[in-house]
Amino acid sequence: MKYFITGVSGFVGRYFVEYLQKKENDADIFGADIAPSCNLPIKYRQIDLIDKAATSEIIGNYKPDYIVHLASISSVGQSWQNPSFCFVNNTTIMLNILEAVVQNKLNSRILSIGSSEEYGDGEMPFAENMPLNPKNPYAVAKVSQELLGKLYAENMGCDVVMTRSFNHIGPNQSERFVVPSFMRQIVNIKQGAENKMSVGNINVARDFLDVRDVVDAYYKILHRAKSGAIYNVCSGKTFKLSEIIKIAEDISGININVEVDTSRLRPNDVMVIVGSNQKIKQELGWEPQYDMQQTIKDILLSMEQNNEK
Amino acid sequence: MKYFITGVSGFVGRYFVEYLQKKENDADIFGADIAPSCNLPIKYRQIDLIDKAATSEIIGNYKPDYIVHLASISSVGQSWQNPSFCFVNNTTIMLNILEAVVQNKLNSRILSIGSSEEYGDGEMPFAENMPLNPKNPYAVAKVSQELLGKLYAENMGCDVVMTRSFNHIGPNQSERFVVPSFMRQIVNIKQGAENKMSVGNINVARDFLDVRDVVDAYYKILHRAKSGAIYNVCSGKTFKLSEIIKIAEDISGININVEVDTSRLRPNDVMVIVGSNQKIKQELGWEPQYDMQQTIKDILLSMEQNNEK
Numbered sequence: 068m069k070y071f072i073t074g075v076s077g078f079v080g081r082y083f084v085e086y087l088q089k090k091e092n093d094a095d096i097f098g099a100d101i102a103p104s105c106n107l108p109i110k111y112r113q114i115d116l117i118d119k120a121a122t123s124e125i126i127g128n129y130k131p132d133y134i135v136h137l138a139s140i141s142s143v144g145q146s147w148q149n150p151s152f153c154f155v156n157n158t159t160i161m162l163n164i165l166e167a168v169v170q171n172k173l174n175s176r177i178l179s180i181g182s183s184e185e186y187g188d189g190e191m192p193f194a195e196n197m198p199l200n201p202k203n204p205y206a207v208a209k210v211s212q213e214l215l216g217k218l219y220a221e222n223m224g225c226d227v228v229m230t231r232s233f234n235h236i237g238p239n240q241s242e243r244f245v246v247p248s249f250m251r252q253i254v255n256i257k258q259g260a261e262n263k264m265s266v267g268n269i270n271v272a273r274d275f276l277d278v279r280d281v282v283d284a285y286y287k288i289l290h291r292a293k294s295g296a297i298y299n300v301c302s303g304k305t306f307k308l309s310e311i312i313k314i315a316e317d318i319s320g321i322n323i324n325v326e327v328d329t330s331r332l333r334p335n336d337v338m339v340i341v342g343s344n345q346k347i348k349q350e351l352g353w354e355p356q357y358d359m360q361q362t363i364k365d366i367l368l369s370m371e372q373n374n375e376k
Numbered sequence: 377m378k379y380f381i382t383g384v385s386g387f388v389g390r391y392f393v394e395y396l397q398k399k400e401n402d403a404d405i406f407g408a409d410i411a412p413s414c415n416l417p418i419k420y421r422q423i424d425l426i427d428k429a430a431t432s433e434i435i436g437n438y439k440p441d442y443i444v445h446l447a448s449i450s451s452v453g454q455s456w457q458n459p460s461f462c463f464v465n466n467t468t469i470m471l472n473i474l475e476a477v478v479q480n481k482l483n484s485r486i487l488s489i490g491s492s493e494e495y496g497d498g499e500m501p502f503a504e505n506m507p508l509n510p511k512n513p514y515a516v517a518k519v520s521q522e523l524l525g526k527l528y529a530e531n532m533g534c535d536v537v538m539t540r541s542f543n544h545i546g547p548n549q550s551e552r553f554v555v556p557s558f559m560r561q562i563v564n565i566k567q568g569a570e571n572k573m574s575v576g577n578i579n580v581a582r583d584f585l586d587v588r589d590v591v592d593a594y595y596k597i598l599h600r601a602k603s604g605a606i607y608n609v610c611s612g613k614t615f616k617l618s619e620i621i622k623i624a625e626d627i628s629g630i631n632i633n634v635e636v637d638t639s640r641l642r643p644n645d646v647m648v649i650v651g652s653n654q655k656i657k658q659e660l661g662w663e664p665q666y667d668m669q670q671t672i673k674d675i676l677l678s679m680e681q682n683n684e685k
Contacts, residue, residue, distance in 0.1 A: 151468075203531065210523060211520040211523065218459075
């Protein structure tokens with residue numbers, strides 16, 4: 068099977084390639100990303116997917132069975148800095164991929180990645196049939212991307228499956244995200260490089276899913292979902308950031324002095340976000356395999372090993 | 377008061393200018409449109425609102441109290457021909473206007489025009505609190521435009537009011553729309569230039585509102601609505617196309633031979649579309665002033681007069 072993966076250099080992209088290569092001996096993988104190279108054992112091309120002609124040409128020539136569309140301007144914070152860029156980028160890239168499939172008369176199945184941010188506020192746990200109330204430019208872009216996916220699936224004969232993905236964590240995630248930034252500080256404290264940990268509001272609780280469970284969910288959606296279907300990808304559980312710190316303390320065998328840095332506090336931070344994963348469990352037989360202890364252990368181990376290199 | 381009107385050369389734009397000039401003696405009106413000139417007694421500039429810098433410059437210099445954003449790629453049919461163009465055009469222009477207001481630190485109130493197409497299928501009459509199910513590229517673009525409007529109103533301190541507008545009719549509408557195309561044929565038959573009328577499916581029923589009631593609704597929304605509010609603009613009544621032909625026959629005093637042209641039949645045409653106008657009536661004190669007889673009479677009269685010119 069031929070897989071075209073956008074955003075392949077990213078956190079999820081790398082795990083997806085690893086998963087695919089274990090799962091299918093003969094997987095033919097073509098990665099694309101805005102980065103100059105990807106350092107992965109696959110075919111690769113640097114491309115800005117905003118370029119409609121280039122996107123159509125690359126997809127038209129490769130004729131993938133599956134398009135795993137992971138590329139995204141994905142930071143809520145950044146989306147406030149430049150709402151227009153975030154919106155146009157996410158939606159135009161989605162349109163360019165859809166149009167590439169239509170114009171080249173391909174049957175490629177497209178996996179489009181959405182976000183828990185689409186739900187905004189509302190009753191929790193968020194389920195797929197609940198109303199969407201996007202509250203930031205990134206969330207609006209993701210709702211629009213999903214509307215385009217549904218439109219092409221329902222009205223233009225495209226084969227599109229979609230997610231609303233919640234927080235991911237796992238080894239090798241960028242340290243601009245909260246959990247790896249905390250884990251880095253804990254590793255530094257354990258190694259004597261720091262003596263206290265700087266945090267924001269650690270009472271917020273989120274639905275964190277191990278990235279290895281994320282890619283397993285994406286693979287099952289890609290291979291088992293009906294066209295037009297949308298699935299939450301989440302653990303269905305919440306952990307407060309303070310609980311994650313406690314788990315990491317126990318694993319590391321150290322006590323952490325935690326200091327609140329007011330510059331890390333965000334106004335109007337939602338206290339709890341949690342999704343329901345009943346639909347993907349029941350319809351596609353997916354089950355998460357990694358618990359929080361395992362994930363944190365693997366993140367800490369990976370950071371310690373990287374420090375030693 | 378200073379009014380900046382986009383799409384001013386269009387059907388609604390011309391009526392809005394006329395309405396404004398009657399309503400406010402000292403209305404300062406600046407029209408913008410992609411057309412080279414507008415033939416209206418107002419300040420005018422040709423502009424493609426896709427051009428972000430030009431949009432920001434024109435709005436920043438004029439500093440309008442009100443922005444009446446009528447410009448739109450508004451044809452559902454055309455949106456199927458080029459979904460990407462329709463989506464990008466409608467949403468990017470909305471973003472450019474919003475960003476122009478933010479970047480120039482203006483307090484301009486923006487009126488954003490949406491569509492009954494946003495509702496798609498669902499229970500009728502459509503009311504503002506019902507779920508949106510956009511079923512064509514134009515509808516998806518309008519939902520996305522509305523999401524952007526709400527986002528900037530609720531989270532970025534912009535003053536945005538929005539509509540979901542149903543079918544408009546009235547004198548001087550383009551004859552690519554169904555009612556004026558029928559009326560033209562009736563005028564031609566009356567004058568002996570044709571002997572029968574060619575139609576598509578005349579059993580479809582739509583919620584038609586006289587364009588003079590539309591601009592009255594827009595003015596009241598602009599001046600009376602709360603920021604972030606969305607209003608249906610519709611008659612709340614349905615007329616079948618066959619009933620409109622009958623009204624025109626009675627007014628013209630002729631009998632029409634109607635012939636179905638199968639090329640005018642659209643697959644999957646929704647039989648009835650009707651909205652509720654309870655919200656705008658109750659909250660803003662708007663009431664439609666033109667009934668269907670009056671509207672049809674005025675359309676026919678205007679066509680006959682234009683023929684004589």
